[in-house]
Amino acid sequence: xxxxxxxxxITILGIGNTLFSDEGVGVHLLPILEEALKDDKNIEIIEGLxxxxxxxxxxxxxxxxxxxxxxxxxxxxxxIITLVGEEIPAYFGIKMSVHQLGFQEVLFAAQMRExxxxxxxxxxxxxxxxxxxxxxxxxxxxxxxxxxxxxxDQVNRWRHVS
Numbered sequence: 001x002x003x004x005x006x007x008x009x010i011t012i013l014g015i016g017n018t019l020f021s022d023e024g025v026g027v028h029l030l031p032i033l034e035e036a037l038k039d040d041k042n043i044e045i046i047e048g049l050x051x052x053x054x055x056x057x058x059x060x061x062x063x064x065x066x067x068x069x070x071x072x073x074x075x076x077x078x079x080i081i082t083l084v085g086e087e088i089p090a091y092f093g094i095k096m097s098v099h100q101l102g103f104q105e106v107l108f109a110a111q112m113r114e115x116x117x118x119x120x121x122x123x124x125x126x127x128x129x130x131x132x133x134x135x136x137x138x139x140x141x142x143x144x145x146x147x148x149x150x151x152x153d154q155v156n157r158w159r160h161v162s
Contacts, residue, residue, distance in 0.1 A: 008042060010155055011062035011117075013055065015048040015069045015103060022077070022127035022140045025147070026068035032148045037155065048103075055106050060115035064158050066151055067103075067122040070130075077128025078143040080150055088122045119158065123151055 012033060018024030030047055037043050044062075048055050059065060067088070071081045088107065110116045125147055128137040136144070 008064060008158060008161075009062070010043045010064045010066065010158060011058060012037075012043060012045045012066045012068065012151065012155075013048045013058065013062075014046070015050070015055075015067065017050050018134055019132060021129040021131050021133040022125070022136055023070045023130050024134075025070045025125045025127070025136060025140055025144075028136055028141075029068050029144055029147055029151070032144060033151060036148060036152055040155075043155065052103060053106055053109070055103065056109055059106050059110045059117065060113065062117045063119075065117040065120045066154060067120070068147070068151065069103075069122065069124045070127045071122070071124030073126055075126040077126055077137065078139040079126040080143065080147055081124045081126060082150070083122040083124075085120060088120060121154055123147060123154070 012030075014026035014028075014030040014033075016024045016026040018027050027047055027049060030045055034045055037045070044058070046055075046058050048058075071083070073079070073081050075081070107116075125140055125143060128139045135141070
């Protein structure tokens with residue numbers, strides 16, 4: 001008998017622009033997740049940067065998809081934000097940044113082609129700064145571990161769905 005937990009494929013997609021400080025949080029988190037999840041062969045971690053429509057294939061191939069990005073929700077810098085399912089495309093319409101307009105189109109295209117992930121969750125962090133700079137602000141850097149825990153908790157919840 002095949003263990004269902006072993007069959008579930010989870011895709012983790014970090015997106016963002018690493019040239020604008022906290023806008024790159026989704027990409028900066030990936031090395032932490034790669035280390036923490038390195039023994040799970042059914043997890044694919046993708047550095048999406050600002051690739052827009054180039055990410056359609058990985059999105060359509062995902063059964064369970066986690067997106068990690070900076071999310072401007074008007075909260076205090078470093079605040080962790082979770083969006084689930086239908087909340088995600090609607091939220092992209094509010095957040096105005098170049099790569100996300102492209103990613104909103106990716107999600108829309110996957111829906112129109114009826115190849116949308118079975119489950120999709122977006123985790124992000126409120127940027128403290130979007131100024132030119134390749135490093136996260138100290139505030140957001142300090143919260144990376146907490147953001148990683150939230151993502152890993154979601155992976156574990158999906159792993160234990162009966």
